[in-house]
Amino acid sequence: MSPDTTGDRHAVALNEATLRSLPDSVSVPNYDRSDVTVGIVHFGVGGFHRAHQAMVVDTLMNNGEALDWGICGVGVLPGDAKMRDVMAAQDRLYTLVYKHADGSREARVIGSIVEYLFAPDDADAVIEKMAAPSTRIVSLTVTEGGYNFDPVSGQFDSANPAIQADLAAGAVPATVFGLVTEALARRRERGIAPFTVMSCDNIQGNGHMAKLTFSTFASLKDPELGEWVRENVSFPNSMVDRITPVTFDSDREEVRRDFGIEDAWPVVCEPFFQWVLEDDFPLGRPAYEDAEVQVVDDVEPYELMKLRLLNASHQAMCYVGYLSGHRYAHEATADPAIATFLRRYMDEEGTPTLRPVPGVDLDEYKDTLIERFGNPEVRDTLARLCAESSDRIPKWLVPVIRENLANGGKVELSAAIVASWARYDEAVDEQGEPIVVVDRLADQLMAVARGQHEKPVAFIADRQLFGDLIDDARFVESYLAALHSFWDNGAHATVEALVAD
Secondary structure (H helix, E strand, O other): OOOOOOOOOOOEEOOHHHHHHOOOOEEOOOOOHHHOOEEEEEEOOOHHHHHOHHHHHHHHHHOOOOOOOEEEEEEOOHHHHHHHHHHHHOOOOEEEEEEOOOOOEEEEEEOOEEEEEEOOOOHHHHHHHHHOOOOOEEEEOOOHHHHOEOOOOOOEOOOOHHHHHHHOOOOOOOOHHHHHHHHHHHHHHHOOOOOEEEEOOOOOOHHHHHHHHHHHHHHHHOHHHHHHHHHHOOOOOEEEEOOOOOOOHHHHHHHHHHHOEEOOOOEEEOOOOEEEEEOOOOOOOOOHHHHOOEEEOOOHHHHHHHHHHHHHHHHHHHHHHHHOOOOEHHHHHHOHHHHHHHHHHHHHHHHHHOOOOOOOOHHHHHHHHHHHHOOOOOOOEHHHHHOOHHHHHHHHOHHHHHHHHHHOOOOHHHHHHHHHHHHHOOOEOOOOOEOOOOOOOHHHHHHHHHOOOOOOOOHHHOHHHHOOHHHOHHHHHHHHHHHHHHHHHOHHHHHHHHOOO
């Protein structure tokens, strides 16, 4: 659909009462939202969930399906109070805008989120919503770091102060682990079958990881409950993919100007969408396959493809791109040296670690990735891609390095990606301007990075992030060569030299 670009029309505040008065260029729910009942409780109602899972359920509802699978969103963190307020003011409606590479836009109002609860306001309301028999799925987009596991050992971090607080006798649950576990305990006590826990985060084997972390927390709370969770709760694996940048004020203004909608928190995304989901839902599920979801028996080949090609390539792009002076993904992708670096990483180091992917032409998939990264309308910032690296590189890139080292494969480009992260975390760019490092370990990482001129292996000596990679002479040699080149020649010249042969 083309937006109305007259620019002088009075914008309409988005809510249920104004839904039918929106411009014809905007798609709106064609179902009666008062007929929708909650079947899914979702933790982490950010941009990605609203551009992905909530969009899928809305599609089904527009097709006359899934009206008993409405979503109740849940916020847990203090920062989620803003989403609570926006959701309340807009009757849980929001605008989803697809940004096409040719500059065209499509706007669509999503109505599948019909309730929103903020756990700090009333934890018991959240627990009872999950304990209700009508809730059959509890889904999660809580980021890679939200699963509270050690990136090297893969084990649940029970020493986390927030976890310890939730484990204290009589504590009111405050974490997703405490809330979900208490709801499962109540269902068990009441003779209600457990809901399915559906992870939609970028972690290899996200269902397996969710099972490990939630069952471990439950065991720490009550060993018998933990065993019951392990034996009775389903944790399907999934792979999710859609580039969804942070919403800026300019996006709000564009929605107001081009579509006549006052929306406090719209979502913008690329047109591409993929969701591969393991079919393991004992209490049933929406007919996701009717909305272009791939429901399969084994997700692993697809998730490895996505994590090691798309996600790891984001890391390959973001640090060298930022240090080279770019600020957006499409700018970095338009740089021939960086684009070649990305494709060489995909072909020579990422792809050899993959399993056969049924129904996917990998060369075509990689071509599509470069096209997606280069979409100038999405304006995905490199700063976003550089954020939370300590949760990303160990999960997305370190496994590639390990596998290639074990098999005698190439690691030079992967080592350079790690070195570019270390250089970025010195927190000063090549023009001497400060870099704002966003990471849960930011202070620790910046301190190490700033001292690495005296001890160049200091960054990769962190076994919590890199395991035993520092003990591998071939990796260390490649890493140090790249790091010294970043210092001596700059990021762009380093990348050019890496792809020159």
